[in-house]
Amino acid sequence: MDPSPTPPGLELDRAHRRRRIVMIAFWVFTFVAAAVGNTLTTRIDVARNGQVYPTWQIATNEFTSIFISLLMLPLLLRACDRWPLHADTWRRRLPLYVLGSMAWSAAHVVGMDLLRWFFYGVWGSHYEPGSWAVQAVYEYLKDVRTFFLIVAVCHTVEWFGRRTQGEASLLTAPDEGPAVESVERPERFLVRKLGRDFLVATADIEWAQAAGNYVNLRVRGRDYPLRTTLAALETKLDPTVFVRAHRSYLVQLGHVTSIEPLDAGDARLHMADGTVLPCSRRYRESLRAAASGVEPALARA
Template sequence: MEATSPPPPGSELDRAHRRRRSLMIAFWVLVFVTAAVGNTMTTRMDAMRYDIPSPTWQIATNEFSSIVLGLLMLPFLLKACDRWPLHADTWRRRLPLYLLGSVAYCACHVVGMDLLRMLVYAGFGSKYEPGPWANQAVYEYLKDIRTFFLIVAVGHMVEWFGRHIQGEASLLDVPDEGQPVEAVDRPERFLVRKLGRDFLVATADIEWVQSAGNYVNLRVRGRDYPLRSTLAALETRLDPAVFVRAHRSYLVHLAQVTSIEPLDAGDARLHMADGTVLPCSRRYRESLRAAAAGAEPALARA
C-alpha cells in the first residue's frame, strides 16, 4: 500500500503543516487532561457517595495512566494519518489498514497503561490487578476504537481545512465541447483553487517546482500550490528550454535563477530571484549550466 510523503522540510506547506500539528496536539492535550481531571473528580465523589474504599491516588492513577499513554501515542497516530491519508479515491483501500492500526493502538495502550499502573501501585505499597486479559482487551478496545477514529477524523478534517485555505493547483483539462484555448500538451496556465474560488496562474509565473511524493508544489510569488502529479510527469508537459531539472526533487524556471554557486563535492546551490537557495545535484549541474548558457550567459560562467 503506497504512502504519501509529507511536505518537504522548510517549505511553506511544511511550516503551515507544523503549525496545524502543534495546535492539534495542544488541543488533544487539553481534551485528554480535562477528561482525566473530570473523571477523577466524579469517580472520587461516587466513591464517597457509595462508601467505596478507593483512595484518591488510586483513582487518579487509573485515569491519568490511560491519558499519559494516549498522549504518548498521539504523535505517531497523527504521523500515520499524514503518511496514509484518507482521500475519496483511497479510503476503501486504506480503511482495513486503519482498522489494524486501531488494534495495535489498543494493544500498546493497554500494555503501557497496565505497566504504568503496576509501577505507581508498587510505589504506594499496593498491587495492581488488571483482571482477566480477554475481558480487559474487549472492554478497552470498545473504548479505544472510538478514541482512535475520533483522532483520525479530526486530524484529516484539520488537514483538509488547511489545504483548502492554502489552495491547490490543477492542469487545465480538454473542454467537453469545442477546441482547447491552449495546447494541452504544453500548458500556458494552471487552474488554482483557493477558498472555493478559481484563479488562472500563468506557467511563466512559476518560479520552481518541488516534488512532494504523489504531489508537486508549484511555487508562485511566495506561495506553494500542490498539484497532483509526479515531477517526472509534469516535466514532460513543461517547456524544457524554460524549466530545467536541477535536482531529483526540483525543477526550476531558468529566468528565476540569478546565480549558480559551485560546491566542492560537485553539487551546487541555485540562488533564486526571491532570495531562496535551492540545491542542484552534480547529476544535473552541467545540463543546467548548458541550458543557462543559452538563456543567460552570466549564469554559465558561474
C-alpha cells in the same frame, strides 16, 4: 560550508507546520482535560458509593492512558499526512486505517499497563488488569473512537487549510470537443481558494517542492499544493524550462540567479526572490548544462 541549507517548506510547508503545532496543542489540552475530569468524577462516584479506592490509583489509571495516547499522536498525524483519505483513495486506504486502529489500541493497552505496573509498584501496590481478552475488547471499543476522531479532525483541518491557502489542480480535457490547450503540457493550473477558482500560468511557477502526497507550487511568494508526485509533474512541464535540482525540488531556470558550489559536490541555488534551495550532486551538472542557454544567464560558480 553547511551542505544542507534549510530551504523554505522543508518536508512540511510553514502553514502546515503551524496547523500541526496547533493541532498537537489542541489534543494535549483535550486529553489532559479529559483525564482531570475523569479523575474527579470517578473520585466523586467512589465516595458516593462508599468504595475504597485511593485517588492516586484513579489518577494513575487516567494519566497513564492519556500519556501513551499523546506519545503515539505524532505517529498518527504523520500517517494521516502520508496516506490521506481523498474521494479517490478512501476505499483503498480505509482498511489500512482500521488495521492501524487495532495497532493503536494494542500499543495503548500494553503501554499503559506497563506504566501502571510501575507506578503501582512505586506506591507499594499491585496492578491487576484482569482478563487480557476482555481488556483488549473493552479498550478497543474506546480506542477506535478516539483514533478515528483524531483522523477526522486531522483531515478536516488540512482540507480547510488547503482551501484557505489555495489548492492547485491540473486542467482536464473537456467531455466534448478538443481541449483549448494541451493537457499533457499545460500552460496554466487551476487554483481553488475559498470557493473561488482562478488560473495560474505555468510560466509563473518559480519552483516546485515535494511535500508528502502533494507538490507545492511556488508562485510569487505563495505556495499552492497540487495533489501529485514531483516525478509526474516533471513529465508535464517543459524540460528546457523546468529542471530537477534535488529529489524534492524542480526549479524554473529563469528564476535561478547563481549556483554556489559546496563540499562533496552539492550546491545551493540562489533564486531571484532571495530564497536559497538545495541542489544535490546528482543533478548539479545536468542543471548547469540546461542553464547554459537560459536568460538571464546564471552567475557561474
